[in-house]
Amino acid sequence: xxxxxxxxxxxxxxxxxxxxxxxxxxxxxxxxxxxxxxxxxxxxxxxxxxxxxxxxxxxxxxxxxxxxx
Amino acid sequence: xxxxxxxxxxxxxxxxxxxxxxxxxxxxxxxxxxxxxxxxxxxxxxxxxxxxxxxxxxxxxxxxxxxxxxxxxxxxxxxxxxxxxxxxxxxxxxxxxxxxxxxxxxxxxxxxxxxxxxxxxxxxxxxxxxxxxxxxxxxxxxxxxxxxxxxxxxxxxxxxxxxxxxxxxxxxxxxxxxxxxxxxxxxxxxxxxxxxxxxxxxxxxxxxxxxxxxxxxxxxxxxxxxxxxxxxxxxxxxxxxxxxxxxxxxxxxxxxxxxxxxxxxxxxxxxxxxxxxxxxxxxxxxxxxxxxxxxxxxxxxxxxxxxxxxxxxxxxxxxxxxxxxxxxxxxxxxxxxxxxxxxxxxxxxxxxxxxxxxxxxxxxxxxxxxxxxxxxxxxxxxxxxxxxxxxxxxxxxxxxx
Numbered sequence: 001x002x003x004x005x006x007x008x009x010x011x012x013x014x015x016x017x018x019x020x021x022x023x024x025x026x027x028x029x030x031x032x033x034x035x036x037x038x039x040x041x042x043x044x045x046x047x048x049x050x051x052x053x054x055x056x057x058x059x060x061x062x063x064x065x066x067x068x069x
Numbered sequence: 070x071x072x073x074x075x076x077x078x079x080x081x082x083x084x085x086x087x088x089x090x091x092x093x094x095x096x097x098x099x100x101x102x103x104x105x106x107x108x109x110x111x112x113x114x115x116x117x118x119x120x121x122x123x124x125x126x127x128x129x130x131x132x133x134x135x136x137x138x139x140x141x142x143x144x145x146x147x148x149x150x151x152x153x154x155x156x157x158x159x160x161x162x163x164x165x166x167x168x169x170x171x172x173x174x175x176x177x178x179x180x181x182x183x184x185x186x187x188x189x190x191x192x193x194x195x196x197x198x199x200x201x202x203x204x205x206x207x208x209x210x211x212x213x214x215x216x217x218x219x220x221x222x223x224x225x226x227x228x229x230x231x232x233x234x235x236x237x238x239x240x241x242x243x244x245x246x247x248x249x250x251x252x253x254x255x256x257x258x259x260x261x262x263x264x265x266x267x268x269x270x271x272x273x274x275x276x277x278x279x280x281x282x283x284x285x286x287x288x289x290x291x292x293x294x295x296x297x298x299x300x301x302x303x304x305x306x307x308x309x310x311x312x313x314x315x316x317x318x319x320x321x322x323x324x325x326x327x328x329x330x331x332x333x334x335x336x337x338x339x340x341x342x343x344x345x346x347x348x349x350x351x352x353x354x355x356x357x358x359x360x361x362x363x364x365x366x367x368x369x370x371x372x373x374x375x376x377x378x379x380x381x382x383x384x385x386x387x388x389x390x391x392x393x394x395x396x397x398x399x400x401x402x403x404x405x406x407x408x409x410x411x412x413x414x415x416x417x418x419x420x421x422x423x424x425x426x427x428x429x430x431x432x433x434x435x436x437x438x439x440x441x442x443x444x445x446x447x448x449x450x451x452x453x454x455x456x457x458x459x460x461x462x463x464x465x466x467x468x469x470x
Contacts, residue, residue: 008231009205012333019340022347025354032351039344046337049231050330057224060237060256065215068224068236 008049015042076159084154087161091196093152095305095315098124098163099171102144113140117148117163125155125162132166145171149303167303169273181280185307188282193289194310200294202314202325203262208233209326210261210293212253214241219269219298219319226323230330235260241268246278251287258292263326266308267298267319279306288312298322420451437462 006014018039022032057068074082087093100117107113111130116123126148128136140146150165188194209227213220215238227234237260239253240246250266257264266288268276278284279299288295288311297312298319309315316322420426426449427434434440440459448455 007205007207008333009203009207012205012336015337015340019343019347022344022351025347025351027351032348036344036348039340043337043341043344046333050229050334050337057234057236059215060235060253060260062215062238064236068215068220 006045008046011042011046011049015039015046018042077156080154080156080159083159083161084156087152087154090152095149095151097147097149097305099145099147100124102140102146103142105140105142107140115140115142117146125160126150126165127162128165128168136168138170140168147171149305181307184280184282184285185310188285188307188311193285199313202294202296204328206232206262206327208235208261208263210235210237210257210264212237212239212250212257212264212266213268213319214239217241217269219267222269222319223265223267223323226320227327228330230327232327242271242275242278247281247283250278251281251283254284254287254291254295261293263293264291264295265298265319265322265326266295266312267316267322268300269319270301270304273304276300276304276306279308281307284308285311296322296325420449423451425450437464 018035021027022035022039025032027035057064098117100119100123103116103118103123105113105115111133113128113133115126115128117126118124128140138144147169148163148165149167149169150163153162153164154160155162185194192198209232211220211223211234213223213236215236220236224234235257237253237257240249254264254266266279268279276299279297285307288297288308294313295311296314296316297306297308298316298321299306299308302317305315314325316325427440427446428449429440429444429446432439434446440446440462442459442462444459446457446459448457
């Protein structure tokens with residue numbers, strides 16, 4: 001169903017998970033850095049998704065009215 | 070368990086129970102007006118009744134402004150509003166928000182009531198069946214007329230939220246509207262994460278297709294949650310009862326369907342800050358440990374260093390002593406040499422060059438009057454001494470004269 005990798009919801013969920021793991025502070029420094037990087041990548045992913053996403057309007061049958069194209 | 074209430078408590082409890090029941094909100098009741106009173110405060114009080122029963126109604130002044138017909142005893146009306154309890158008298162009443170004349174629809178309304186009963190009995194309206202809406206839908210299905218204002222309202226309200234919007238066009242009024250709407254809903258099967266079924270305001274007849282069984286069943290059969298938004302706030306259809314969520318208007322439906330993008334951005338910002346802060350804390354913790362470890366290392370190193378240093382110091386002081394000793398003996402020999410030199414330039418050497426030291430018993434003779442004529446003096450020569458007698462004493466001045 002999800003054509004382009006991770007969906008917004010999935011990304012936001014993993015982000016929340018990462019923040020919690022990091023805040024628990026039970027990781028080794030190595031793991032913390034890994035998580036930090038993953039978290040920042042997710043933030044970027046979510047932001048780019050929110051920024052760049054052109055809302056695509058499709059019509060199941062027939063043509064879209066010209067003002068919506 | 071027996072509980073004794075005060076009257077106030079009892080009415081409060083009844084009120085809580087009735088006023089928190091969603092089934093007693095946003096409802097239509099039809100009946101004949103009686104005991105109509107238009108109070109000078111502007112509020113209107115009356116009763117509506119049918120053959121078997123009656124209920125008090127109140128239409129507050131603000132809500133009465135939109136009344137477009139004369140309300141009076143004997144009028145058949147449909148009252149839209151909420152059930153409430155008038156506590157001072159423990160009276161259950163209908164607080165009206167809108168009132169319509171009930172004309173011509175008698176038969177259809179009876180049919181409608183019958184359909185409601187049937188569908189309710191089948192569980193189509195059951196609260197337990199209502200599904201939660203997805204938080205972040207990626208595909209939003211919309212069933213409405215492509216030409217309608219409702220679609221524009223929905224699209225505008227969805228704003229910049231990133232989702233695919235899939236329009237499933239439907240004819241939302243007139244002959245064949247029921248089948249069209251039901252078909253459009255069914256066509257979205259597997260295509261959407263949430264479906265908005267909507268149309269703008271219109272007359273009761275215009276909205277009638279949303280009261281049809283076929284539309285109700287199409288909504289019921291949906292594979293994803295459905296938000297209904299038909300007409301204005303006061304228009305409630307069977308579609309609204311079956312839908313997972315009823316929105317007052319298409320705009321409201323769109324707001325319910327998607328999260329606030331600004332809110333997500335805010336959440337992302339705060340997630341970023343939290344991640345950085347957590348990492349920072351982790352780093353600081355590790356740094357503290359690192360520092361502690363470093364201190365340990367330093368202490369060991371300091372210990373061995375100081376041991377080295379002590380040895381080195383011992384060695385140094387030994388060699389220092391040795392150096393000092395050598396210097397001392399140097400100094401001594403140099404002292405001896407200097408002594409010799411001193412001696413060399415001493416009075417004895419002068420005497421050796423022909424000088425003599427003259428002295429009496431009282432001391433050295435430096436001037437002519439240090440001795441008297443006839444006095445015995447002593448001369449010290451480079452080698453040996455002489456005893457002599459003074460013949461004459463003369464000053465340099467006298468000599469000059």
